[in-house]
Amino acid sequence: MCTSVSFNGNHHYFGRNLDLDYTFNQEVVITPRNVVFELRNGQTLSSHFAMIGMAVISDNYPLYFDATNEKGLSIAGLNYPKNAFYQPDEKTENSIASFELIPYVLSQCTTIDEVKSLLDDLIITDVAFSPEFPSSPLHWIIADKHAAITVESDRDGLHVYDNPVGVLTNNPPFPTQLFNLNNYRHLSAKTSANFFAPQLDLDAYSNGMGAIGLPGDLSSMSRFVRATFTKEHSLKFQTVEEDINQFFHILSSVWQTKGLCDVGEEHYEYTIYSSCCDTDTGIYYYKTYNNSQISAVSLHHENLDASDLIHYPLVTKTSIHSIN
Numbered sequence: 625m626c627t628s629v630s631f632n633g634n635h636h637y638f639g640r641n642l643d644l645d646y647t648f649n650q651e652v653v654i655t656p657r658n659v660v661f662e663l664r665n666g667q668t669l670s671s672h673f674a675m676i677g678m679a680v681i682s683d684n685y686p687l688y689f690d691a692t693n694e695k696g697l698s699i700a701g702l703n704y705p706k707n708a709f710y711q712p713d714e715k716t717e718n719s720i721a722s723f724e725l726i727p728y729v730l731s732q733c734t735t736i737d738e739v740k741s742l743l744d745d746l747i748i749t750d751v752a753f754s755p756e757f758p759s760s761p762l763h764w765i766i767a768d769k770h771a772a773i774t775v776e777s778d779r780d781g782l783h784v785y786d787n788p789v790g791v792l793t794n795n796p797p798f799p800t801q802l803f804n805l806n807n808y809r810h811l812s813a814k815t816s817a818n819f820f821a822p823q824l825d826l827d828a829y830s831n832g833m834g835a836i837g838l839p840g841d842l843s844s845m846s847r848f849v850r851a852t853f854t855k856e857h858s859l860k861f862q863t864v865e866e867d868i869n870q871f872f873h874i875l876s877s878v879w880q881t882k883g884l885c886d887v888g889e890e891h892y893e894y895t896i897y898s899s900c901c902d903t904d905t906g907i908y909y910y911k912t913y914n915n916s917q918i919s920a921v922s923l924h925h926e927n928l929d930a931s932d933l934i935h936y937p938l939v940t941k942t943s944i945h946s947i948n
């Protein structure tokens with residue numbers, strides 16, 4: 625399971641929880657402008673926008689999980705099993721492999737409107753990156769500071785949906801996730817009056833009773849509701865530091881603790897990392913399961929005209945600030 629969020633505060637922030645029962649050798653990877661992307665359709669992207677995000681590097685290629693470009697556009701791939709359907713390889717100008725979508729979009733677009741035009745007649749193919757990395761069933765959230773969209777490649781073709789909540793989890797398809805929010809329209813951050821039976825003396829015995837019924841489980845539909853509710857009620861703050869902290873709190877509302885999601889054979893899905901990219905500054909913040917301290921890598925501290933990938937292994941060791 626995974627959850628991704630786009631959030632506006634003093635700046636715009638984009639990030640995700642990566643929830644899985646195993647981990648890749650992912651790192652924070654910066655792709656400078658002159659790293660050449662040889663697309664599987666034969667096209668070459670040689671001079672493009674720089675990007676930063678979480679990726680596995682294989683054969684000198686950044687297989688991004690989520691990333692943001694120097695223009696503040698962001699994208700994350702989330703699991704979409706049994707529904708993602710990619711077309712067979714066509715090698716036409718408008719076809720790209722699923723693993724290419726993130727660099728393809730971020731290398732050339734600055735806004736959601738530009739992304740929509742780029743995706744207009746796009747075909748996503750099931751071409752594998754390599755035998756080690758076959759194509760995986762994903763859907764994507766793409767966001768700038770003004771809007772977000774969800775991109776789903778289903779059996780009946782490519783769908784680009786406006787995403788008014790700026791949240792994405794996993795199955796079912798996005799329109800159903802959005803529709804399901806109707807079932808929770810009565811939830812509130814305030815404790816409501818007694819509409820149940822005003823003639824009965826029903827006591828508001830606790831704060832927080834307005835959100836009774838907010839689903840607390842880890843299923844993707846429940847996480848979608850919980851992350852959206854949390855984001856929608858989130859306060860705005862004075863400083864960027866407070867925003868970043870708040871962003872991680874939003875993600876922690878759907879955080880997965882080891883042991884709670886048994887996927888069989890003594891494997892447990894858990895939140896491997898949470899990220900928050902400040903898309904205004906290009907600083908990628910993250911926490912890992914064992915290290916709750918926020919680490920940061922800055923896009924603009926690097927030579928963005930370089931032609932080689934820059935990568936920083938994750939800081940995963942628990943860090944404790946001892947006081948005495």
Ligand SMILES: C[C@H](CCC(=O)NCCS(=O)(=O)O)[C@H]1CC[C@H]2[C@@H]3[C@H](O)C[C@@H]4C[C@H](O)CC[C@]4(C)[C@H]3C[C@H](O)[C@]12C
Nearest residue numbers: 625626643687688689701702703723757758759760794
């Ligand atoms: C599995 C990851 C998503 C986590 C998630 O959504 N889990 C939910 C599980 S469930 O629905 O609730 O069952 C996704 C996110 C990004 C994916 C990776 C990126 O797309 C980059 C490459 C792409 C290659 O085609 C496959 C390997 C890969 C390295 C992908 C492996 C895997 O599919 C990742 C890591």
